[in-house]
Amino acid sequence: MIARAVRWHLAQAIRFAALAIVIVGGLPQSATAAPLEIKRAVNIAQWFTWPRYEPAPSDRISWPPYKDVPKPPSLSDLKRLKEVGFDTVRLPVDPAPFMVFEGGRQRLVYERLFDALAKINAAGMNAIVDLHPNSRHPVWGQHAVIKGPGTPTFDRYADLIEEMARKLDRHRARVALELINEPRIKCKGDDQARWNELAKGLVDRARKGSTTLTLLMTGACVSSAEGLVALDPKAFDDDKIIYTFHFYDPFSFTHQGAQFIPWPDKYLDEVPWPANARPMEKPLAKTMQRVAEAKIDPLEREKALIGAQANLKKFYNTNADQGLIRARFAPVAEWARKHNIEPIRIFIGEFGVLKKRQGLPGALCKDRMRWLTDIRTIADEFGFSWAYFNYDGPFALLTDERTRDFDQSVLAALGMTQAKVACQD
Numbered sequence: 001m002i003a004r005a006v007r008w009h010l011a012q013a014i015r016f017a018a019l020a021i022v023i024v025g026g027l028p029q030s031a032t033a034a035p036l037e038i039k040r041a042v043n044i045a046q047w048f049t050w051p052r053y054e055p056a057p058s059d060r061i062s063w064p065p066y067k068d069v070p071k072p073p074s075l076s077d078l079k080r081l082k083e084v085g086f087d088t089v090r091l092p093v094d095p096a097p098f099m100v101f102e103g104g105r106q107r108l109v110y111e112r113l114f115d116a117l118a119k120i121n122a123a124g125m126n127a128i129v130d131l132h133p134n135s136r137h138p139v140w141g142q143h144a145v146i147k148g149p150g151t152p153t154f155d156r157y158a159d160l161i162e163e164m165a166r167k168l169d170r171h172r173a174r175v176a177l178e179l180i181n182e183p184r185i186k187c188k189g190d191d192q193a194r195w196n197e198l199a200k201g202l203v204d205r206a207r208k209g210s211t212t213l214t215l216l217m218t219g220a221c222v223s224s225a226e227g228l229v230a231l232d233p234k235a236f237d238d239d240k241i242i243y244t245f246h247f248y249d250p251f252s253f254t255h256q257g258a259q260f261i262p263w264p265d266k267y268l269d270e271v272p273w274p275a276n277a278r279p280m281e282k283p284l285a286k287t288m289q290r291v292a293e294a295k296i297d298p299l300e301r302e303k304a305l306i307g308a309q310a311n312l313k314k315f316y317n318t319n320a321d322q323g324l325i326r327a328r329f330a331p332v333a334e335w336a337r338k339h340n341i342e343p344i345r346i347f348i349g350e351f352g353v354l355k356k357r358q359g360l361p362g363a364l365c366k367d368r369m370r371w372l373t374d375i376r377t378i379a380d381e382f383g384f385s386w387a388y389f390n391y392d393g394p395f396a397l398l399t400d401e402r403t404r405d406f407d408q409s410v411l412a413a414l415g416m417t418q419a420k421v422a423c424q425d
Contacts, residue, residue: 042081088127135182
């Protein structure tokens with residue numbers, strides 16, 4: 001009788017202890033479900049990344065906070081993305097409006113974001129909320145954030161991460177949180193040590209908001225592969241973190257003709273992939289023509305010509321091809337193996353090539369498709385997940401903002417259709 005009573009009390013104690021675990025906040029992470037499954041994602045980067053900043057030196061944002069140009073995707077647009085094979089939307093979100101506005105207006109900012117997430121989930125896709133500080137804003141931008149604890153912007157940013165994680169927790173089966181995009185800090189020496197500390201602080205704040213939400217963490221050096229392998233994941237000891245890097249190598253190929261950059265690559269035109277696909281004479285002639293047509297003063301023109309020629313020659317001298325991509329991905333795979341991180345938890349969060357548009361420099365379709373195919377197939381070989389950049393804009397999957405038609409050649413390069421699509425350059 002005494003033994004039976006002891007067994008009964010022991011069973012009740014175990015039952016109440018288990019119930020207490022559930023009430024307090026669930027089982028430890030190692031006993032919960034795996035991180036959110038991401039395989040083939042697409043960035044929709046202009047939905048929440050253009051706040052209506054007031055002119056400097058103001059730190060204010062006009063209301064409503066986000067622009068509607070270009071037009072956000074409809075539910076029908078999102079369903080079509082799912083139908084062609086994308087399983088996740090990476091949604092870059094400039095965090096400034098969440099930090100600037102308070103009270104009712106802040107609630108409305110959250111409502112707008114959560115309406116977008118509900119639409120993505122209703123289309124059958126997962127979503128990544130990528131906190132994406134502006135790279136140039138002096139008060140709310142990237143450089144202000146990475147100054148670290150004790151500075152107003154970082155402290156507000158950390159508060160936002162905790163609150164965002166708390167609000168996203170109930171959607172954790174379909175939504176993940178990326179803690180920061182492309183940190184502008186070096187990935188060597190004291191700078192890397194500082195980034196390890198900052199990264200751990202951001203993860204810790206997110207875990208105060210949710211112990212179960214899937215998080216994405218990046219390395220320094222603007223989310224490069226080199227930055228990721230310099231990161232120390234032991235500081236997190238968290239199996240619900242996905243590790244991410246971005247890939248735009250070689251930059252002189254992927255960003256040729258990009259008018260939004262200050263470097264001479266903005267004048268490069270019809271640079272091939274791989275580098276040995278065509279002789280240098282044709283892209284050199286095209287590039288010289290672009291520099292000659294640029295509306296810049298004579299001194300700037302001379303500097304642009306020298307810089308563009310130098311970058312083009314450097315690109316050709318590398319003989320860049322698939323081997324370069326494998327050589328950049330291999331250290332990431334080794335880093336993951338060393339730290340017992342499954343390959344599927346390595347996520348190429350951005351990759352893409354600026355396309356040639358009428359009257360502007362850029363990559364020819366056939367070269368873009370060869371590079372995209374190489375990235376996708378080699379990422380698949382390593383077992384990495386990925387997100388194409390981007391849905392719209394100069395890297396776009398869309399061929400037309402009005403019709404919202406998809407570029408079939410891009411879908412083919414990404415392995416989402418078996419049809420062989422001929423480029424129309």
